[in-house]
Amino acid sequence: MPFTHRSEASRTAILTAARRLLAERGYQGATIRAVAAEAGIDPSMVMRYYGNKDGLFAAAVDLDLRLPDPTDWPRAEVGARLARHVVAGWEHGAVVVLLRSAGTNKAAAEALRNVLDGQLEGFVARLVGPGPPARRRAGLLAGQLLGVALCRHVLELDAVAAMDGDALAATLAPVVQHYLFGEL
Template structure:
């Protein structure tokens, strides 16, 4: 369905309302009617633009990791720069509520799991391919990188493990950097 510029404010209000409610009540506790009320529109408008709750959820958590072009990064700085990028995306100058919302939702919702897979399977893999090329190791490296960053994000923002929450952003990035560097450039066969 093609949308006009006139519909953009309504669609933006619906997505903002959906994000607020999803963050507060989770996927299961968020309804189309509640989102419509939050956005100040009729529920039929939500259905018109997003078809159903799953479509609304997917649009509301359409996460862009905002990766810069990594192809010109010095090889020895890849882990540090990538770690700092993720921390900035989670809580720095690039942050928004989407990553936390998606993480919280993925704990209990299959649609959120699929969305995380799509984001990390697509965007992270593209960034890793800029570093290591399109060889067979790229997918493994991207997957291992995802385990690191998603694990840290889950422990910091969802489970709120006190030692991980207590770290300042620089310390967090410095702790993640060597592991990310290994996943990007290390000998993965040596670990087996």
């Protein structure tokens, strides 16, 4: 049992270090050696658990938005509830890693697309029904939310980065509501 516990602790330390360095430096700047040093382990252990840098990256950006089921929510509250959920979820390191890396790394762009196509589109489809309208609404919503996340966490624009999370969610809520239910 102690070996299993050590293995899990090592994996956790590696992923924590990888997420921090990937968010700070992007895919190109985060090396296996730097991740290992940050985690306090030998680089061979990173390779043992993840095979290579691409395997480590894939594990570090495995992102579940944990979107709740909105079908029982009052329609007038959906935008505000989703905005609060998303803003709170941005603190997860994988979102920043994907944003920082998606422009230069095909795997990151694909991972981000898969999250948005699979999770966000599914959320929207539960509200408006499946098909092209849900896909369009989810795409526009993703553009809005990712743009704000980019400004807040990667570009660190003062006006957006300095906002309290609750205030930011409240500001986004009407836009989110429009993309979900408004005339497009």
